[in-house]
Amino acid sequence: MISVTILGxxxxxxxxxxxxxxxxxxxxxxxxxxxxxxxxDYKNDVDTIDSLEQLExxxxxxxxxxxxxxxxxxxxxxxxxxxxxxxxxxxSVYDIDxxxxxxxxxxxxxxxxxxxxxxxxxxxxxxxxxxxSFPLLRELILSIGSPAHKINSDQRRVLHLAAVFVNNxxxxxxxxxxxxxxxxxxxxxxxxxxxxxTAKKIQDMSPYKAQTGPxxxxxxxxxxxxxxxxxxxKHHQDIYKLLTASIQKTHxx
Amino acid sequence: MISVTILGxxxxxxxxxxxxxxxxxxxxxxxxxxxxxxxxDYKNDVDTIDSLEQLExxxxxxxxxxxxxxxxxxxxxxxxxxxxxxxxxxxSVYDIDxxxxxxxxxxxxxxxxxxxxxxxxxxxxxxxxxxxSFPLLRELILSIGSPAHKINSDQRRVLHLAAVFVNNxxxxxxxxxxxxxxxxxxxxxxxxxxxxxTAKKIQDMSPYKAQTGPxxxxxxxxxxxxxxxxxxxKHHQDIYKLLTASIQKTHxx
Numbered sequence: 001m002i003s004v005t006i007l008g009x010x011x012x013x014x015x016x017x018x019x020x021x022x023x024x025x026x027x028x029x030x031x032x033x034x035x036x037x038x039x040x041d042y043k044n045d046v047d048t049i050d051s052l053e054q055l056e057x058x059x060x061x062x063x064x065x066x067x068x069x070x071x072x073x074x075x076x077x078x079x080x081x082x083x084x085x086x087x088x089x090x091x092s093v094y095d096i097d098x099x100x101x102x103x104x105x106x107x108x109x110x111x112x113x114x115x116x117x118x119x120x121x122x123x124x125x126x127x128x129x130x131x132x133s134f135p136l137l138r139e140l141i142l143s144i145g146s147p148a149h150k151i152n153s154d155q156r157r158v159l160h161l162a163a164v165f166v167n168n169x170x171x172x173x174x175x176x177x178x179x180x181x182x183x184x185x186x187x188x189x190x191x192x193x194x195x196x197x198t199a200k201k202i203q204d205m206s207p208y209k210a211q212t213g214p215x216x217x218x219x220x221x222x223x224x225x226x227x228x229x230x231x232x233x234k235h236h237q238d239i240y241k242l243l244t245a246s247i248q249k250t251h252x253x
Numbered sequence: 254m255i256s257v258t259i260l261g262x263x264x265x266x267x268x269x270x271x272x273x274x275x276x277x278x279x280x281x282x283x284x285x286x287x288x289x290x291x292x293x294d295y296k297n298d299v300d301t302i303d304s305l306e307q308l309e310x311x312x313x314x315x316x317x318x319x320x321x322x323x324x325x326x327x328x329x330x331x332x333x334x335x336x337x338x339x340x341x342x343x344x345s346v347y348d349i350d351x352x353x354x355x356x357x358x359x360x361x362x363x364x365x366x367x368x369x370x371x372x373x374x375x376x377x378x379x380x381x382x383x384x385x386s387f388p389l390l391r392e393l394i395l396s397i398g399s400p401a402h403k404i405n406s407d408q409r410r411v412l413h414l415a416a417v418f419v420n421n422x423x424x425x426x427x428x429x430x431x432x433x434x435x436x437x438x439x440x441x442x443x444x445x446x447x448x449x450x451t452a453k454k455i456q457d458m459s460p461y462k463a464q465t466g467p468x469x470x471x472x473x474x475x476x477x478x479x480x481x482x483x484x485x486x487k488h489h490q491d492i493y494k495l496l497t498a499s500i501q502k503t504h505x506x
Contacts, residue, residue, distance in 0.1 A: 067472065067474065067475060090467075090475045108443055108444065110450055110466075111465070112454065112462075112465060114458070114462075115454055115458065121446045121450060122446065125443075149440075154438070155437070155438060158433055158434055158437040158439045159444070161482060161483075163444060163447055164468075164479065164493075166426055166444050166451065167466065168464065168500065170448075170451055170452075171451055171454075171455070171460050171465075172496055173423050174423075174455050175461060176499070177415040177416075177418045177419040178459065178461070180418065184408070184411040186404070186408040186411045186412050190376050190378075190402060193374045194420050195419050196452050198452065199449050199452035199453075200449065200452075201365065201368055202427050202445070205365075205367070205368065207424050207427035207430075207431050208428055208431070210363075210365060211421065211425070212363050212364070212421065213363075214343075214417065219320065221320065239422075239496070240417075242492055243421075247421065247422075250425070
């Protein structure tokens, strides 16, 4: 049985808590948050605390806090030589105070508060400074059914950057699709099957091969017409032009 | 039984042919293509022809050809007052010669040659000049199991534009994710669950609400770090900056 203490109460902390609670190989020893009211609903299920002095022994301490808070919180922990990990895609493992055994568990998934998460669909990237910390973290990840991947800092940095493109930026394109349709009396709902199919298609086919549409076809007439139709929204027009240029750069002829 | 003749041999033509063949309410009368070799494999299943003079009576003629070819092909058809439709998102229904009864069947989906299509997931937009042409087209669409939507030209124009954003441009972001990961020794495959989840999430949640990440959080430190890491690819950097600005415009504070 692996004992875990969670620090923080954001989306990642909450979803991890729920996953660990359901695992038969893992127990949540304590859940810390400065503002105890945020986790008050859980007080009958776990030892909820708001003071670092109350922290007890655990196999792994997970700092699921905002990027900026990781370094300082790790310094304030009133112990040393224990396994302390953060969950950020962009913070160095060396930001954790060196008095600890240090590591990272980076869930490569978009974790919103209200969306359900199936951890089987959440690849978790493991990074450790010392090799011997790795097996326990791997066991922890497997205990919640997630695929575990050993990666180094460079790979994590790059995966996080790529995730911004395929998740945050993609979602913003959905948002623009929503704005365009709703502003002119069409239904965004009609685009949902297309959105899903676009994501499904590249599960087995490279994005290069999957590309279609006027930019890929160098269909000048349609490109011109669509750019003109965005005349009253320069911002959308700029995005249209830049991504069209990007597709044509990729599929240059 | 509705009889259909298909003109053209691209992705849309081929997938429609296969769907009609499987439907018990529809029969494909003839399949026309200037280059008959492209459809030679089907010659035992359907009357394949390469001359417009060979065209026989059918309830509906579907011009599934490139945008630029629609007007001219419609003029060349050696008959009049029959129901002739095109399948383009961006071409006016009035581009079809006025000697015909005119309409549009626009499949709002990304139809690649090699990808399987389930027409239940392909909303088809129907537009007709004369009201009385509508019911037959609707019946045809329902016979292949697709949701049928009555739309007007403005709505079709807007849906096609929005489709470019959520499909072609999104796919290009996947491509950039592929380039970024593979160029630095990380695996694009690890991003696939995230890509799927991003598309699934907005099936029940607005893209506005679904947004996460450094741009949405106004996380200046991470934004700066990621922009800097793209210094050696100005093109990716420009896209990063523009889409970050777009997210912040949407989620202004």
